[in-house]
Structures are given as structure tokens and as C-alpha cells.
Amino acid sequence: MSENVVVIGGGPAGIEASRRLRDLGYTPILIEKEPVLGGHLARWDRLFPDGVEARSVLDPMLQDLDGIKYFTDTTVSSINRLKDTWVVKLSNGLSAQVRAILLSTGFDLFKAEKKEEYGYGIYERVITNAELEDWFKAGAVPQFEGVHTIGFVHCVGSRDEKAGNRQCSKVCCVTAVKQACEFKEKHPEVTVYCFYMDLRMFGRKFEDLYLKAQKEHGVRFVRGRVSEVSEDIDGHLFVKAEDTLFGKPLKIKMDMLVLMCGMTPADGTPELARMVSIPMGEDGFLVPASIVGAPCIAPREGIFFAGTSTGPKTIPETLGEASAAALAIDRYLKTTARR
Amino acid sequence: MIDFGYGLTPSATLRIENVQNPLFEELHRREPDVAKCIACGSCTASCSAGCFTEMSLRRVILSLQRGREKEILPMLQHCMLCGKCQLVCPRGINTRHLILSIGKVYGPADQKEEVRP
Numbered sequence: 056m057s058e059n060v061v062v063i064g065g066g067p068a069g070i071e072a073s074r075r076l077r078d079l080g081y082t083p084i085l086i087e088k089e090p091v092l093g094g095h096l097a098r099w100d101r102l103f104p105d106g107v108e109a110r111s112v113l114d115p116m117l118q119d120l121d122g123i124k125y126f127t128d129t130t131v132s133s134i135n136r137l138k139d140t141w142v143v144k145l146s147n148g149l150s151a152q153v154r155a156i157l158l159s160t161g162f163d164l165f166k167a168e169k170k171e172e173y174g175y176g177i178y179e180r181v182i183t184n185a186e187l188e189d190w191f192k193a194g195a196v197p198q199f200e201g202v203h204t205i206g207f208v209h210c211v212g213s214r215d216e217k218a219g220n221r222q223c224s225k226v227c228c229v230t231a232v233k234q235a236c237e238f239k240e241k242h243p244e245v246t247v248y249c250f251y252m253d254l255r256m257f258g259r260k261f262e263d264l265y266l267k268a269q270k271e272h273g274v275r276f277v278r279g280r281v282s283e284v285s286e287d288i289d290g291h292l293f294v295k296a297e298d299t300l301f302g303k304p305l306k307i308k309m310d311m312l313v314l315m316c317g318m319t320p321a322d323g324t325p326e327l328a329r330m331v332s333i334p335m336g337e338d339g340f341l342v343p344a345s346i347v348g349a350p351c352i353a354p355r356e357g358i359f360f361a362g363t364s365t366g367p368k369t370i371p372e373t374l375g376e377a378s379a380a381a382l383a384i385d386r387y388l389k390t391t392a393r394r
Numbered sequence: 395m396i397d398f399g400y401g402l403t404p405s406a407t408l409r410i411e412n413v414q415n416p417l418f419e420e421l422h423r424r425e426p427d428v429a430k431c432i433a434c435g436s437c438t439a440s441c442s443a444g445c446f447t448e449m450s451l452r453r454v455i456l457s458l459q460r461g462r463e464k465e466i467l468p469m470l471q472h473c474m475l476c477g478k479c480q481l482v483c484p485r486g487i488n489t490r491h492l493i494l495s496i497g498k499v500y501g502p503a504d505q506k507e508e509v510r511p
Contacts, residue, residue, distance in 0.1 A: 213397075246411075270426060270427070298408055303406055303407065304409050
């Protein structure tokens with residue numbers, strides 16, 4: 056009988072690592088707190104930089120779960136150390152005794168209502184990046200009467216010490232540019248603004264997408280962080296920022312505003328870290344043994360990481376790390392004799 | 395007029411949604427690459443005229459986008475069309491051609507080509 060490995064978190068990282076562990080001859084026990092597998096990817100419509108459907112990435116993974124025991128709507132109740140093993144008790148009453156645990160607990164989207172000055176949850180026409188994806192996925196962007204101008208606000212809850220997130224969330228710059236292009240493709244008559252501090256187009260083809268937004272779609276980029284949003288009696292939004300290149304304050308009437316919420320550590324991660332006695336970083340993400348040399352390995356025997364539990368990552372980075380984590384677990388289990 | 399000792403100052407805030415900008419649209423039609431500017435400032439840094447005058451192509455492009463041409467066009471008189479800005483532009487914008495096009499679209503009536511409505 057093949058050895059069990061517990062994988063906590065059923066997003067892209069958890070699913071991919073489980074498939075790789077199965078291929079290596081183990082039986083992964085994949086635990087997901089939500090009713091479905093797939094994490095944030097299951098909610099997303101299209102992916103940067105080429106706009107492939109999220110479904111086209113996730114569906115083949117979900118159709119390849121043979122040999123993986125997975126439990127949805129399930130959480131971890133407790134984890135205890137017993138000799139060289141971990142005893143994992145689940146909320147469904149089952150328990151497993153394993154030598155290796157993979158924490159692929161992912162991220163939560165920053166709660167936009169925390170940035171009160173942007174008016175999310177107060178003004179109807181202020182929405183989040185995830186809600187815009189919902190609309191794209193449903194095939195229709197609600198027609199607010201007379202939408203002429205929309206804006207994207209970059210870095211909502213990222214690089215923001217006051218909001219408790221010092222880190223750059225890495226993917227929102229290119230997501231905003233992707234969504235701006237998609238919006239212009241659907242509604243070419245609408246004027247689209249992006250308010251940014253820096254545009255971090257770090258990945259392959261990201262810069263091309265930015266160029267396309269500028270040249271083909273005429274998306275207007277304003278360098279300046281939105282300071283305040285207010286609403287008039289008709290529900291239009293007034294957005295204030297400094298045009299820092301021009302050196303003057305700027306005010307625009309908008310019909311819709313999209314907040315690019317960043318990645319924050321997942322709610323449940325600190326409790327799991329406490330159960331297996333590993334440290335959390337100052338930023339709330341998990342800390343590997345070596346952030347450069349061993350990003351998948353925890354500073355504790357038998358604990359491994361994959362995906363955004365150790366900080367913001369793109370989908371391909373997450374999938375790559377999931378494979379690396381599966382190999383790290385395989386090596387650990389083969390080189391550590393059972394006591 | 396009674397002097398109250400204070401007066402009203404017009405707001406310096408840019409209201410860019412109110413700017414009807416047919417001239418910039420015409421410029422953009424002639425020079426689509428003007429939209430590719432990332433305001434890096436390489437052109438301004440390398441500008442021969444910029445060492446001695448207020449000439450800054452980065453500022454010119456931005457001001458035209460914001461419909462503030464009146465404040466900025468006198469700068470262009472200092473340009474000698476040496477083309478150093480074109481050599482350094484990371485976005486590959488044909489800056490000399492752009493400057494000539496700006497003259498055609500925005501310049502004095504006797505030099506200006508007819509702008510499409």
C-alpha cells in the first residue's frame with residue numbers, strides 16, 4: 056500500500072502537487088475548506104498575458120484526480136507530532152498519520168472595504184477586480200446607465216503599510232492591464248483610465264500587453280495613487296489623485312471604478328502554522344527554510360510549502376512550485392528511514 | 395468693487411474628463427506611437443536644448459494629452475531636431491517626426507495643415 060501525504064488547500068498548488076505525488080507513487084489526501092476544488096482560479100474568467108480561459112487550465116487538472124483522496128467542505132481540526140509522524144484530524148471525523156504535510160493554503164483577496172476612502176461597499180459603482188471577473192465570466196458587464204468613463208485603481212491593499220500589507224502583490228498590475236484591454240474589447244467607446252504608482256510588468260509578454268493597452272486600446276495611464284472617491288446625487292463617482300507626472304492635482308468624473316485588490320495571507324494559515332509550530336513571516340506569509348535555495352521546504356521536519364502560502368505568485372510559478380514541492384517530499388520520504 | 399483683502403483663485407485641479415481634445419486626437423491619428431510614451435524622461439535627459447532651456451518632450455507629450463497645449467508649445471521652439479531623443483527612446487517613438495507633426499497640428503495657422511474635423 057502506498058504511503059499517504061496530506062495536502063492542505065485545494066487550489067492550483069494543492070491539486071498540482073497531489074497529481075505529481077500520485078505520479079510518484081504516493082496517495083495524496085487533499086483537503087479543501089470550500090465546497091469545490093480550484094481556489095481563486097475557479098472564479099477567474101481569463102488569465103494574463105494571452106487571455107486564455109482559466110477553465111482551460113483548471114479543467115484538465117480536475118479531470119485527472121484518480122488516485123487522489125480529496126475532501127471538500129473540510130478543515131483541519133488538529134495536527135499533532137507523534138514520533139516521526141504527523142497525526143492530522145479533519146473536521147469530517149477522519150484522521151491520517153503521515154510523515155509529510157504540504158501547506159498549499161494560498162491567499163485571500165485584500166478586503167477592499169478596509170480602504171474606506173475608495174468607497175467599496177458604500178458606492179454601488181465601486182467594484183473589485185474579482186467582481187469584474189465574475190461579470191466577464193457571466194458574459195455581461197452590467198450596463199450602468201451611460202457608462203462613458205471607468206477607472207482601475209492599482210495597488211489596493213498592496214505596498215500599503217497602513218493597510219497592514221507592505222508587500223507588492225505582483226499580479227495585479229498585469230491583471231488590471233488585462234482587464235482594461237478586455238473591457239475596451241467589449242466596450243470600445245468607453246474611456247478607460249489606470250491609476251498606478253509603478254507598473255510592474257515583470258513577466259514574459261506582460262510588457263507587450265501594456266503596449267497593446269496603450270497603442271491599440273488607448274487606455275490612459277495616470278501616474279498617481281487615488282486618494283479619495285466620492286459620489287454625486289446621480290451616483291457618478293468623483294476620483295481624486297495627483298497627476299504626479301504633470302505635478303497637479305486631478306479630479307475625474309467616473310461611471311465605474313475597479314479596485315485591484317492584492318493578495319493577503321489566507322485567514323486559516325496562521326492557525327495551521329501554530330499547529331505544526333512553524334514561524335509566520337512579519338508579512339503573514341509562511342517562511343521557507345531558504346527563500347532562495349529551498350522555497351518549498353519548511354524549517355521543520357516533514358512540512359512543505361507550495362504556491363501563494365509563501366507570498367504572491369502567478370499561476371505558472373505556483374504550478375512549477377507544486378511540482379518542486381512534490382519532488383522535495385519524495386526525496387524527504389525516500390531518504391528518511393521510517394522509525 | 396469693494397476690496398475685501400482677499401480674492402478667489404481659480405482651481406488648479408485638472409479636470410481631464412471635460413477636456414475636448416480634437417487636436418490631440420488628430421495628433422494621435424497621425425502619430426499613433428505618441429500613446430506609447432511611458433514618461434521615462436530619457437528624451438528630456440538627452441535633450442541638447444533642454445540643458446539651456448525649459449524644453450522637455452516628456453512634458454510636451456503629457457501636456458498635450460491633458461489639453462494644456464498653450465502652456466507648453468513655446469518650449470518646442472527651442473528644439474533643434476537633433477534627434478538625440480529618438481536615439482534614446484526605449485519605446486522606439488519617432489520623436490523628430492512627432493515634433494514636426496505637433497507643429498503641423500498645433501502650430502500657427504499659416505504653418506498648420508488643415509485639421510480634419
